[in-house]
Amino acid sequence: xxxxxxxxxxxxxxxxxxxxxxxxxxxxxxxxxxxxxxxxxxxxxxxxxxxxxxxxxxxxxxxxxxxxxxxxxxxxxxxxxxxxxxxxxxxxxxxxxxxxxxxxxxxxxxxxxxxxxxxxxxxxxxxxxxxxxxxxxxxxxxxxxxxxxxxxxxxxxxxxxxxxxxxxxxxxxxxxxxxxxxxxxxxxxxxxxxxxxxxxxxxxxxxxxxxxxxxxxxxxxxxxxxxxxxxxxxxxxxxxxxxxxxxxxxxxxxxxxxxxxxxxxxxxxxxxxxxxxxxxxxxxxxxxxxxxxxxxxxxxxxxxxxxxxxxxxxxxxxxxxxxxxxxxxxxxxxxxxxxxxxxxxxxxxxxxxxxxxxxxxxxxxxxxxxxxxxxxx
Amino acid sequence: xxxxxxxxxxxxxxxxxxxxxxxxxxxxxxxxxxxxxxxxxxxxxxxxxxxxxxxxxxxxxxxxxxxxxxxxxxxxxxxxxxxxxxxxxxxxxxxxxxxxxxxxxxxxxxxxxxxxxxxxxxxxxxxxxxxxxxxxxxxxxxxxxxxxxxxxxxxxxxxxxxxxxxxxxxxxxxxxxxxxxxxxxxxxxxxxxxxxxxxxxxxxxxxxxxxxxxxxxxxxxxxxxxxxxxxxxxxxxxxxxxxxxxxxxxxxxxxxxxxxxxxxxxxxxxxxxxxxxxxxxxxxxxxxxxxxxxxxxxxxxxxxxxxxxxxxxxxxxxxxxxxxxxxxxxxxxxxxxxxxxxxxxxxxxxxxxxxxxxxxxxxxxxxxxxxxxxxxxxxxxxxxxxxxxxxxxxxxxxxxxxxxxxxxxxxxxxxxxxxxxxxxxxxxxxxxxxxxxxxxxxxxxxxxxxxxxxxxxxxxxxxxxxxxxxxxxxxxxxxxxxxxxxxxxxxxxxxxxxxxxxxxxxxxxxxxxxxxxxxxxxxxxxxxxxxxxxxxxxxxxxxxxxxxxxxxxxxxxxxxxxxxxxxxxxxxxxxxxxxxxxxxxxxxxxxxxxxxxxxxxxx
Numbered sequence: 001x002x003x004x005x006x007x008x009x010x011x012x013x014x015x016x017x018x019x020x021x022x023x024x025x026x027x028x029x030x031x032x033x034x035x036x037x038x039x040x041x042x043x044x045x046x047x048x049x050x051x052x053x054x055x056x057x058x059x060x061x062x063x064x065x066x067x068x069x070x071x072x073x074x075x076x077x078x079x080x081x082x083x084x085x086x087x088x089x090x091x092x093x094x095x096x097x098x099x100x101x102x103x104x105x106x107x108x109x110x111x112x113x114x115x116x117x118x119x120x121x122x123x124x125x126x127x128x129x130x131x132x133x134x135x136x137x138x139x140x141x142x143x144x145x146x147x148x149x150x151x152x153x154x155x156x157x158x159x160x161x162x163x164x165x166x167x168x169x170x171x172x173x174x175x176x177x178x179x180x181x182x183x184x185x186x187x188x189x190x191x192x193x194x195x196x197x198x199x200x201x202x203x204x205x206x207x208x209x210x211x212x213x214x215x216x217x218x219x220x221x222x223x224x225x226x227x228x229x230x231x232x233x234x235x236x237x238x239x240x241x242x243x244x245x246x247x248x249x250x251x252x253x254x255x256x257x258x259x260x261x262x263x264x265x266x267x268x269x270x271x272x273x274x275x276x277x278x279x280x281x282x283x284x285x286x287x288x289x290x291x292x293x294x295x296x297x298x299x300x301x302x303x304x305x306x307x308x309x310x311x312x313x314x315x316x317x318x319x320x321x322x323x324x325x326x327x328x329x330x331x332x333x334x335x336x337x338x339x340x341x342x343x344x345x346x347x348x349x350x351x352x353x354x355x356x357x358x359x360x361x362x363x364x365x366x367x368x369x370x371x372x373x374x375x376x377x
Numbered sequence: 378x379x380x381x382x383x384x385x386x387x388x389x390x391x392x393x394x395x396x397x398x399x400x401x402x403x404x405x406x407x408x409x410x411x412x413x414x415x416x417x418x419x420x421x422x423x424x425x426x427x428x429x430x431x432x433x434x435x436x437x438x439x440x441x442x443x444x445x446x447x448x449x450x451x452x453x454x455x456x457x458x459x460x461x462x463x464x465x466x467x468x469x470x471x472x473x474x475x476x477x478x479x480x481x482x483x484x485x486x487x488x489x490x491x492x493x494x495x496x497x498x499x500x501x502x503x504x505x506x507x508x509x510x511x512x513x514x515x516x517x518x519x520x521x522x523x524x525x526x527x528x529x530x531x532x533x534x535x536x537x538x539x540x541x542x543x544x545x546x547x548x549x550x551x552x553x554x555x556x557x558x559x560x561x562x563x564x565x566x567x568x569x570x571x572x573x574x575x576x577x578x579x580x581x582x583x584x585x586x587x588x589x590x591x592x593x594x595x596x597x598x599x600x601x602x603x604x605x606x607x608x609x610x611x612x613x614x615x616x617x618x619x620x621x622x623x624x625x626x627x628x629x630x631x632x633x634x635x636x637x638x639x640x641x642x643x644x645x646x647x648x649x650x651x652x653x654x655x656x657x658x659x660x661x662x663x664x665x666x667x668x669x670x671x672x673x674x675x676x677x678x679x680x681x682x683x684x685x686x687x688x689x690x691x692x693x694x695x696x697x698x699x700x701x702x703x704x705x706x707x708x709x710x711x712x713x714x715x716x717x718x719x720x721x722x723x724x725x726x727x728x729x730x731x732x733x734x735x736x737x738x739x740x741x742x743x744x745x746x747x748x749x750x751x752x753x754x755x756x757x758x759x760x761x762x763x764x765x766x767x768x769x770x771x772x773x774x775x776x777x778x779x780x781x782x783x784x785x786x787x788x789x790x791x792x793x794x795x796x797x798x799x800x801x802x803x804x805x806x807x808x809x810x811x812x813x814x815x816x817x818x819x820x821x822x823x824x825x826x827x828x829x830x831x832x833x834x835x836x837x838x839x840x841x842x843x844x845x846x847x848x849x850x851x852x853x854x855x856x857x858x859x860x861x862x863x864x865x866x867x868x869x870x871x872x873x874x875x876x877x878x879x880x881x882x883x884x885x886x887x888x889x890x891x892x893x894x895x896x897x898x899x900x901x902x903x904x905x906x907x908x909x910x911x912x913x914x915x916x917x918x919x920x921x922x923x924x925x926x927x928x929x930x931x932x933x934x935x936x937x938x939x940x941x942x943x944x945x946x947x948x949x950x951x952x953x954x955x956x957x958x959x960x961x962x963x964x965x966x967x968x969x970x971x972x973x974x975x976x977x978x979x980x
Contacts, residue, residue: 147896151898152895155895176842281887332889371839373838
């Protein structure tokens with residue numbers, strides 16, 4: 001088989017699938033990328049058996065054939081080529097490809113495609129379409145809150161719920177919880193609740209940067225795998241089995257004090273405070289005071305480094321309710337502020353020992369809960 | 378059989394059993410006599426592990442001819458006269474039991490010349506039967522020869538070990554005495570071969586050099602005595618990179634008397650906790666000074682143990698002294714220290730790998746083993762040329778470790794070069810290249826931070842989003858109950874929940890950014906497992922804090938940016954004891970500039 005395509009497209013396609021290439025090879029073929037012709041396009045696939053990514057690029061295809069070649073070598077070689085178009089010729093004896101571009105020529109040996117792990121087919125279950133920008137925003141604000149250690153595997157995943165015309169993503173690591181709901185492209189009949197590995201969703205988020213218009217999410221009938229279909233890529237993943245915590249009861253239903261703060265000022269104040277918190281135990285204290293006689297209130301962001309110094313930043317804020325104070329880990333505070341957009345951020349809290357809830361008018365369906373730290377005031 | 382008083386002969390043989398157990402006890406009694414006679418040189422010759430003959434020659438003040446026979450009477454001594462003297466005993470012997478005891482179970486010949494007489498005298502006691510004192514030509518001092526030990530006590534003879542075993546007992550006993558009396562030149566020869574020699578310069582480090590070798594002596598740190606009080610300790614302790622796998626390298630003396638005290642060795646061990654890896658022990662010489670009235674030496678027949686009036690005070694004095702010097706000058710672990718000659722580990726040239734393990738194992742074996750005796754042979758005659766005592770031994774120039782081990786007081790100024798294997802931070806410093814174990818280093822930083830907050834009673838706590846239930850073993854529950862206050866104080870919020878489970882509501886704040894809530898809950902189980910092994914008070918607390926620090930730290934295999942590396946090094950510079958992690962592993966290892974140049978054949 002002969003394939004001719006733009007070098008730039010091939011390069012991008014290889015970059016798309018590269019994250020699914022196995023890092024450590026227990027199975028050598030999983031370090032390879034599968035090349036095949038598919039409906040007049042070149043399909044690239046990589047898998048580490050937990051997550052598989054395929055991507056399609058426009059190409060001129062003559063004949064038929066499939067082959068797997070080392071992903072790393074092909075990617076690096078293609079990236080170093082000078083010309084505009086690349087020609088790939090599939091070889092049988094030995095198995096491999098010859099890559100030609102202008103007068104550059106590389107022969108890469110591979111492994112027969114029969115040895116490539118089969119990508120699970122995902123069908124029989126629910127399937128919905130979600131507008132890409134809505135879904136991407138939700139991923140950005142939720143996925144980071146998932147646990148990175150696997151002491152409780154369900155927490156390394158993100159709970160994805162589909163109901164009527166609504167989707168909900170939820171992630172928690174034991175200290176914080178991020179939840180976002182949004183509209184589906186069309187309503188569905190059944191209810192779906194699956195746990196998708198956070199790593200997979202991070203890949204989906206990255207691929208959505210490619211400019212897809214929508215995401216089609218399908219769940220297999222047996223509930224063990226799911227597929228995200230983008231405009232030119234597809235991600236197939238195993239699902240995390242288990243019961244996700246009942247996150248809704250972890251979201252406080254009321255608050256004593258609510259402060260609406262200018263987001264960029266809050267980010268700046270928190271970043272400054274983090275410098276001092278770094279040498280301590282990462283504590284940032286937040287003091288919220290309502291203004292007198294219905295005047296504007298204030299939020300103080302305070303941090304201390306033992307024996308080194310301290311920092312206190314005061315911001316204007318619209319405060320509703322009593323004066324209160326609460327302490328957060330600087331990392332948790334920075335993380336949530338960094339994913340917010342819009343002009344303002346809302347902080348809802350009640351006492352120093354009750355959770356802080358972050359919301360934003362801009363992200364209507366978003367709620368972020370952070371457990372406070374118990375500190376000496 | 379009617380009740381009867383035993384004959385004198387039998388009675389003294391029974392009494393001898395108390396004091397004289399084996400050849401080593403004979404040597405000990407005789408050498409202690411020599412020490413009490415202000416000798417500056419003591420030579421011991423052993424034949425057949427001491428069973429055949431033991432000869433002790435000293436240059437002390439000697440015994441006057443007319444007192445020579447009295448010395449062999451029971452309870453005859455020149456060291457005390459009135460009973461009140463038993464309260465404060467400054468001499469090693471005082472009971473007057475040694476010579477009569479030995480002479481009842483062996484043939485003993487004593488030749489002595491007293492300092493004030495012109496000629497010497499000779500006196501022979503043959504298994505309890507005394508002979509007349511004869512005049513004899515003799516140099517200043519006393520020479521006692523013990524032949525055929527236990528020949529008349531077959532039961533005792535049966536229980537003696539092999540000649541080699543008895544010799545090694547004598548050797549280690551004499552080594553200890555040599556360490557306690559650095560101003561006395563000791564020598565030991567067995568079957569004509571020299572086993573031990575110290576030069577008697579008065580400097581403890583020279584004694585250590587004679588006993589354990591020059592390489593060891595180079596790495597000893599001096600205890601700084603606080604002699605403003607009546608109780609103080611001086612001596613030497615090995616720097617943490619030099620350690621041994623058992624406790625026999627700790628020598629303790631009280632007011633010049635060598636003693637064996639489990640409690641005091643434990644005090645030293647405890648003081649080294651955190652500097653040495655688990656189950657490794659220091660080489661140490663601790664000389665404790667107390668008012669004489671505070672010690673009762675009249676407790677143990679062989680005087681190996683003493684009783685202290687204020688043992689706790691001594692315990693803490695010892696611990697403080699050792700800990701002080703270790704924290705003040707714990708040096709950077711040097712690559713290859715305590716390892717084979719000529720090998721510097723990572724940069725070992727190809728083809729020489731095979732000898733490194735073999736040589737390393739010799740180094741780890743007791744320095745007194747016969748295979749190393751050549752190290753002692755070239756010492757100059759005792760008390761002649763003291764300056765030469767710093768001569769390196771034969772292979773010292775092959776060992777990068779011995780030649781350059783200058784203890785560094787703190788971390789050198791380091792410039793981060795990068796990260797290797799996602800585990801080590803590579804840095805260059807004034808005297809070579811340094812490798813920092815990122816986990817161990819961060820662990821040390823976190824440990825001191827966590828401990829500081831704990832000590833200030835100001836530990837922060839991070840509550841969990843959802844309380845976690847954990848199951849623990851039945852034994853662990855009592856640990857939790859026993860230490861609940863401390864667990865709360867460091868930030869754990871735990872409550873009992875049924876018989877064998879707990880609810881964890883909050884965790885120490887430092888754990889929050891490294892592990893998920895459940896991960897932190899599991900750390901709690903880990904802490905309990907480690908802590909249920911026992912221990913109390915400070916040890917327990919430190920282990921708890923170390924476990925928390927461990928789980929709050931970056932792991933091996935975590936990629937760090939250059940800024941993060943720099944930040945870690947900067948934090949490490951600030952801690953009290955940057956060179957070891959709280960479990961005693963080194964945080965930093967040096968590749969010496971000289972070694973590098975040598976390995977690359979630049980010179």
